[in-house]
Amino acid sequence: xxxxxxxxxxxxxxxxxxxxxxxxxxxxxxxxxxxxxxxxxxxxxxxxxxxxxxxxxxxxxxxxxxxxxxxxxxxxxxxxxxxxxxxxxxxxxxxxxxxxxxxxxxxxxxxxxxxxxxxxxxxxxxxxxxxxxxxxxxxxxxxxxxxxxxxxxxxxxxxxxxxxxxxxxxxxxxxxxxxxxxxxxxxxxxxxxxxxxxxxxxxxxxxxxxxxxxxxxxxxxxxxxxxxxxxxxxxxxxxxxxxxxxxxxxxxxxxxxxxxxxxxxxxxxxxxxxxxxxxxxxxxxxxxxxxxxxxxxxxxxxxxxxxxxxxxxxxxxxxxxxxxxxxxxxxxxxxxxxxxxxxxxxxxxxxxxxxxxxxxxxxxxxxxxxxxxxxxxxxxxxxxxxxxxxxxxxxxxxxxxxxxxxxxxxxxxxxxxxxxxxxxxxxxxxxxxxxxxxxxxxxxxxxxxxxxxxxxxxxxxxxxxxxxxxxxxxxxxxxxxxxxxxxxxxxxxxxxxxxxxxxxxxxxxxxxxxxxxxxxxxxxxxxxxxxxxxxxxxxxxxxxxxxxxxxxxx
Numbered sequence: 001x002x003x004x005x006x007x008x009x010x011x012x013x014x015x016x017x018x019x020x021x022x023x024x025x026x027x028x029x030x031x032x033x034x035x036x037x038x039x040x041x042x043x044x045x046x047x048x049x050x051x052x053x054x055x056x057x058x059x060x061x062x063x064x065x066x067x068x069x070x071x072x073x074x075x076x077x078x079x080x081x082x083x084x085x086x087x088x089x090x091x092x093x094x095x096x097x098x099x100x101x102x103x104x105x106x107x108x109x110x111x112x113x114x115x116x117x118x119x120x121x122x123x124x125x126x127x128x129x130x131x132x133x134x135x136x137x138x139x140x141x142x143x144x145x146x147x148x149x150x151x152x153x154x155x156x157x158x159x160x161x162x163x164x165x166x167x168x169x170x171x172x173x174x175x176x177x178x179x180x181x182x183x184x185x186x187x188x189x190x191x192x193x194x195x196x197x198x199x200x201x202x203x204x205x206x207x208x209x210x211x212x213x214x215x216x217x218x219x220x221x222x223x224x225x226x227x228x229x230x231x232x233x234x235x236x237x238x239x240x241x242x243x244x245x246x247x248x249x250x251x252x253x254x255x256x257x258x259x260x261x262x263x264x265x266x267x268x269x270x271x272x273x274x275x276x277x278x279x280x281x282x283x284x285x286x287x288x289x290x291x292x293x294x295x296x297x298x299x300x301x302x303x304x305x306x307x308x309x310x311x312x313x314x315x316x317x318x319x320x321x322x323x324x325x326x327x328x329x330x331x332x333x334x335x336x337x338x339x340x341x342x343x344x345x346x347x348x349x350x351x352x353x354x355x356x357x358x359x360x361x362x363x364x365x366x367x368x369x370x371x372x373x374x375x376x377x378x379x380x381x382x383x384x385x386x387x388x389x390x391x392x393x394x395x396x397x398x399x400x401x402x403x404x405x406x407x408x409x410x411x412x413x414x415x416x417x418x419x420x421x422x423x424x425x426x427x428x429x430x431x432x433x434x435x436x437x438x439x440x441x442x443x444x445x446x447x448x449x450x451x452x453x454x455x456x457x458x459x460x461x462x463x464x465x466x467x468x469x470x471x472x473x474x475x476x477x478x479x480x481x482x483x484x485x486x487x488x489x490x491x492x493x494x495x496x497x498x499x500x501x502x503x504x505x506x507x508x509x510x511x512x513x514x515x516x517x518x519x520x521x522x523x524x525x526x527x528x529x530x531x532x533x534x535x536x537x538x539x540x541x542x543x544x545x546x547x548x549x550x551x552x553x554x
Contacts, residue, residue, distance in 0.1 A: 003324050004298070004302055006326055006327075007327065007329065010248075010326055014255060014330065018256065018259055018260060021260060025261070025267070026266065026271065027267060030268040032172070032176060033172075034272065035171075038053055039175070042167075042174055045170050046167075051164075054167075056162075057161060057162060058162070059149070059498055059501030062149055062165045062497055063493070063494060063497045065166060067490060069142065069165075069169065070110075073139075074105045074109045077104070077135060081095065081127055082095050082101050084096060084124055087126045088126065089124050090125075091214055092124075093121070096117075096127075100116060102479070104132075106486050107464065108131075108132050108135040108139065108230070109139055110462050111142075111229065111230060111371060111372075112339070112458075112462040112464045112485045113136075113341050114463075115233070115464070119235050120213070120216075128234065129221070133217070133220065133224065136221065136224040136225055136230040137173050138169070138173065139228070140172075140228030140230065140372040140373070141169050141173040141177060143339075143373030144172045144176070145169050145172060145373065146496055147376040147377040148373075149162040149168070149496075149497060150376075150377045150496055151268070151272045151380075154400075154401045157504070157508045158506070159504050161504065176261075177227065181220070181228075182223075184226075184227055184257055188223060188250060191249060191253070193246060194216070194243045195220060196216065196217070197217065198215035198216075200212050213243075218234045218244055222239075222244050222245075225340075225342060226340065226342060227258070229370075229371040230464075231335065231339075231342040231464040231465065233342060238344070239254060239331070239344040240344050245344055246322075247322065248322060248323055248327060258340045258342065259338065259369060262338055262369035262371065262372060265375070266279045266283040266369075266376065267283070269380075270282075277519035278519050281520070281524050282380070284524045285368070285524050285527045285531070288528055289337070289528060289532075290337055290369065293357060293361055296357050297332060297357045300353040301354050303351070315350065318348065318349020318350065318468075319345040320345060328344055328345040331343070331344045331345065332347060332354075332357075333357070333358070333361060335463075336359070336361035337367075339371030339461065339463050339464075340371070341458065342464075346468045347454070347465060347466075348451065349468075352548075352549075352550030352552075352553070355547045356546070356551060358454075359454050359543070359547060360536065360539070362461045362463050363457055363461070363535065363539045364532075365382075365531075366461050366462075366463060371462065378492075381416050381499070382417075382534070383518070384405055384410075384499070385414075385417070385530055386527045388405050388410055388413075389530060391516070399509055399515055399516065401518070402508035402510070402511070403506050404509060408502055412499040413499065416492050417535065419492055420488055420492070424457050424484075424542075427483075427484055428453050430480075437474075442471070446549040447546075447550050448469075451469045452470060455472060455481060459488065460487070460488035462485060462489050
């Protein structure tokens with residue numbers, strides 16, 4: 001079997017698995033967020049934090065809860081890393097420095113999981129399990145809560161209430177993420193991923209130098225790392241490390257984990273708004289973009305330019321021979337079109353155009369299917385813009401799901417679209433203009449520029465993957481990427497929740513003969529075009545200076 005055929009078969013198996021669980025998983029999540037019943041363990045949590053889960057919240061109250069909870073998470077994780085040197089289970093590692101503690105705390109709380117350190121040489125068991133792994137659950141649950149709040153904005157009429165943030169947070173964690181991650185962790189352990197609390201031990205020598213490895217609760221963190229589209233690995237090599245991802249099956253299983261919730265949330269959306277066809281329209285948009293990017297990535301990486309690539313069967317540099325080009329291409333596209341950031345190969349070693357495909361996936365806003373929650377609300381904001389464009393074409397007041405899209409809704413949607421490109425392009429331009437930051441680049445020219453552009457694209461879009469050539473563990477990059485992660489996570493949430501509150505306060509408009517049918521293939525095509533044109537072209541000049549210039553020159 002040739003490598004191309006193997007890659008296509010893996011893709012088909014992945015699509016079949018996702019299709020199999022789409023309906024039950026999506027319907028279950030809709031029941032979780034619509035239920036009036038509280039589990040006993042949930043009631044204990046509400047009492048311990050002093051929250052009333054039945055109290056409805058306006059969008060401003062929902063936002064305050066989101067921000068307050070996230071600030072506490074950043075402070076707790078920051079202090080945990082600063083105190084690591086005196087904590088048990090630290091494996092002898094010193095406390096983490098202030099700049100890196102800030103960057104890492106922000107990274108994991110914002111669901112970015114950008115890592116400017118060697119995990120196996122920096123973080124002990126306590127920080128990994130009580131700090132980083134916990135935030136993997138909570139940051140993902142926050143994203144789903146905000147997405148559900150926006151869905152309620154479409155589903156409800158003449159009310160300013162969007163539900164209860166604390167109830168949505170706890171339910172997403174207890175009823176969805178915890179049980180799913182537990183099952184996934186068992187599967188990973190059965191397939192060879194390690195799960196222990198062993199210390200550092202020598203495993204042999206290489207060219208006369210002792211080789212040391214430390215164990216850890218890797219399988220449990222790996223499960224939520226992918227399931228919650230987090231991406232922060234136990235080891236610096238991330239999912240290319242055999243302790244995290246030992247076989248081709250675990251590789252495909254991890255891709256499945258990082259896609260299953262974002263794709264299934266479209267079914268949740270359809271059920272909650274009372275029209276599963278609307279959910280299928282959003283799903284079709286996501287699938288079209290995802291499959292298109294996978295095909296483009298495979299084409300760029302399998303292209304046989306030069307004798308070295310012909311002998312290897314494609315661009316094998318930076319890729320694990322256990323997985324090959326096909327599986328690595330699927331992983332790279334899936335991790336950058338979601339907010340995961342996990343890697344099973346090194347994107348800096350991809351072809352010039354292949355690296356550009358990965359970068360463009362993040363630049364689209366990671367909406368196909370996007371992160372846990374963030375992908376759905378990002379796509380719904382773009383759906384609002386697409387409906388507005390269609391309304392301008394026919395001279396009719398835009399409507400989506402029975403709600404008018406007026407000046408206020410469009411201003412909020414436009415602000416959502418503009419925030420992330422502004423962060424990426426401004427921080428990249430400043431870094432290139434100053435004398436010191438470019439010294440962190442491993443490569444000169446277009447590829448070096450791509451390293452910095454990729455770093456801020458990853459940070460502002462809360463992805464977390466890196467081009468691997470950039471030395472980001474400096475005060476400048478720790479601080480600026482930390483700010484990009486904070487602003488890129490929470491400013492869009494402000495606009496999403498404000499949009500949800502505006503929509504929830506409207507009265508539903510009846511469908512007429514002139515209403516745009518947003519469950520039809522025509523709207524799916526319009527939405528795909530809006531995604532590619534509105535968000536993609538924003539970055540075209542920057543892409544022309546980096547990956548496009550490198551790809552066309554090779």
